[in-house]
Amino acid sequence: MIEIRNLSKTFSSGENQVAALADVNLTIPDGEIYGVIGLSGAGKSTLVRCINLLERPSAGQVIVDGQDLTAMSPRQLRQARKSISMIFQGFNLLMQRTALDNICFPLELSGVKKAEARKRARELLELVELPDKAEAYPIQLSGGQKQRIAIARALASDPKVLLCDEATSALDPKTTQSILQLLKELNRKLGVTVVVITHEMRVVEQICTRVAILDHGQVQEEGPTAQVFSNPKSDAGRRLVLPDGEKIHVLPENRLVRLVFNGASAGEPIVARLAREQGILLNILSADTRSIGDRTFGNMVLGLPLDETEAARALLYLRELKGVTAEEVTEYVQ
């Protein structure tokens, strides 16, 4: 388990002070694929680099499996880092080493015998499905292949945690898919906790079980992916999840209701049925549905009639629908 407690990081360059992280608290349970999403500059990279202390926090603690990394001696920290691996957007492979020797690198650092290291490296090459690339140099590999080698290298030390900082951002959509599938599979097979840093919703939707939304160096909300994405509570969350989330419209004359489809069939013609069965006309102000995993989720904002009794009837009707939550809202994001 990774516990991040009151973590702050301030960068100061001369006069300027940038608070990249401000009092972040997060708990990442074991075996999870945990997403951290936010816009550029939100502090995602800083957060992930604080987890293995590549960046030293200005304040706060990082506790991995009960051990406070911030309190460790350099030697203890180096030891602890062997069970917290990291992969990068730019792969960061050793360019003068073959793929196999890259995978051997962390084993060499730990003093594993060469023959044994090579044997283990070959197994890892199988695992990332590149057994025939053992003798290839990084320059001879595609981006996706390089990331696979980097993943194999990261797994060589049998880590408990795998940190991924924009690991797929340099890859095309198809390659991204295959790397995400690989991460999912490794999480399932090896039980490794995966922390995924990304600015892409699709990445989180596809593999993350939980997600935290980071904005201006602070966690705005956190929870199971389906919940956060279908019904974002924070402004930052809504801006991220709902398309074109810049403008917030407030319509004072109408009462608004937001429907959240929790796995119900979003296509169900609720509005049409209300009109037919109750004679109440509703205004669709915005609608957005998407499928997450194998369930369908949707989000719709309806304007209630101006007539108070009609509005109350409509609200009652909507609240009784199965697989749909209806809540009154005073503003919505278009």
Next chain:
Amino acid sequence: MFSESEWELLRNIIQNGLWKAIGETLLMTFVPTILAFVIGLPLGVVLVTGEEKGIHPLPGWLMKLLNFVINILRSVPFLILLIVVLPLSRLLVGTTVGTKAIIAPLVIAAFPFVARLVETSIREVDGGVVEAAQSMGAGTWQIILKVLIPEARPALISNFMVALITIFGYGAMSGAVGGGGLGRIAVNYGYNRYQPLVMYFAVILLVILVQIFQGVGNVLVKKSDKRIR
């Protein structure tokens, strides 16, 4: 173009001392270059790793001092440095003339230059790779020996050849103040006794040697750099 007596002199030199002079020149080139790397390589690495943002920051005053000394030594013209340092050779090898005497001044003149060459080679190594190694729990020594130097290898080899050719040039220059080798032949006969034929001959040999060094260097760099497909 040249008189019979000039040809005669050249023949005489070729038969009697040429191989020895070439041997001296090679000695005066390789030995100081290697010694300059023995000193300059660790210094160059420290110039990068010891920085404030480096992987193993050293006290600021120490880094300033190091940079200062290197800059001072680099700004003294070689011939002046040679004259200043020659007394040291008397202490070390008992003489201030000849091939052996010139090695110590060459090393002193070259190691600051080599330290800077090594520094630039090491700086070329991608910071991301160093970071990856740190994230795997590598210590300072492991990063230096397993990441920085191996990843900078092509640049280091290439800069070794640059240093070798520069020191080769210094060595030839030192012929003017008592150094040995082809440089002495060129200076003694060409300049002191005005025998242009001998001088041209020595110069052509020097040029050929430089071409060979550079050619071999290029092949080695190409072979060693795995970033070339």
